[in-house]
Amino acid sequence: MATSEVREKPKPKLKLYSYFMSSCAWRVRIALHHKGLEYEYIAVNLVKGDQFTSEFQKLNPLSYVPVLVDEDIVIADSYAIIMYLEEKYPQNPLLPQNFQKRGLNYQAANIVASNIQPFQNLAVVKYIEEKLGSDEKLSWAQHHIKKGFAALEKLLAGHAGKYATGNEVALADLFLAPQIDGATKRFNIDMAEFPLLKSLNDEYSKLPAFQSAAPEKQPDAPDSTKA
Numbered sequence: 041m042a043t044s045e046v047r048e049k050p051k052p053k054l055k056l057y058s059y060f061m062s063s064c065a066w067r068v069r070i071a072l073h074h075k076g077l078e079y080e081y082i083a084v085n086l087v088k089g090d091q092f093t094s095e096f097q098k099l100n101p102l103s104y105v106p107v108l109v110d111e112d113i114v115i116a117d118s119y120a121i122i123m124y125l126e127e128k129y130p131q132n133p134l135l136p137q138n139f140q141k142r143g144l145n146y147q148a149a150n151i152v153a154s155n156i157q158p159f160q161n162l163a164v165v166k167y168i169e170e171k172l173g174s175d176e177k178l179s180w181a182q183h184h185i186k187k188g189f190a191a192l193e194k195l196l197a198g199h200a201g202k203y204a205t206g207n208e209v210a211l212a213d214l215f216l217a218p219q220i221d222g223a224t225k226r227f228n229i230d231m232a233e234f235p236l237l238k239s240l241n242d243e244y245s246k247l248p249a250f251q252s253a254a255p256e257k258q259p260d261a262p263d264s265t266k267a
């Protein structure tokens with residue numbers, strides 16, 4: 041090879057279809073960084089409607105990010121992707137050995153995934169805003185976030201350490217960090233009402249895997265978010 045020739049870095053085999061602001065994609069980005077897995081970032085602009093293209097719908101007929109492609113395996117849904125990664129790439133595990141802690145992780149992650157985020161998803165809040173106005177949109181999202189956060193505070197009390205279920209990062213933490221960030225930045229939730237969750241979030245902000253996965257660090261984040 042001539043010295044002037046530049047050898048291109050081979051592309052990583054994992055591909056993540058993501059949007060910088062998506063809390064669901066953010067969960068998976070944390071898992072990938074936590075496990076030290078390199079991946080190619082493929083931006084899907086949810087505001088422009090890239091999720092509705094026929095090309096993307098071949099990957100996820102529900103038209104949601106995230107989608108992970110691992111060679112010929114395609115998986116949509118953050119929970120499914122993270123469980124897949126946990127089983128296929130067991131380094132830096134996300135599920136504790138202790139069964140009670142494991143169960144708590146499933147429950148806490150699902151409170152975010154099933155009982156909070158779906159109520160504040162882009163398409164849902166857009167629909168509420170169109171039908172009922174922007175005040176209603178905000179109070180709708182706040183109601184569901186606060187209900188879920190109040191349950192999480194009670195559920196995790198007595199189990200949390202530095203992180204949600206002890207002193208090791210686990211599944212629940214991947215769901216909590218993006219949810220708390222979005223709640224404060226997008227929906228004006230005052231975390232003083234939820235001191236345990238707030239203290240967990242302070243710890244997440246110190247961790248490199250969480251920092252690298254943050255929206256403003258993503259290739260599709262506008263420069264205005266990168267200050």
Ligand SMILES: N[C@@H](CCC(=O)N[C@@H](CS)C(=O)NCC(=O)O)C(=O)O
Pocket residue numbers: 062063064065086091103104105106116117118119153161162163164
């Ligand atoms: N249960 C799915 C939910 C996926 C989801 O709601 N994704 C949102 C972003 S966080 C999305 O793509 N929204 C696009 C839209 O509402 O059109 C998961 O956890 O991945």
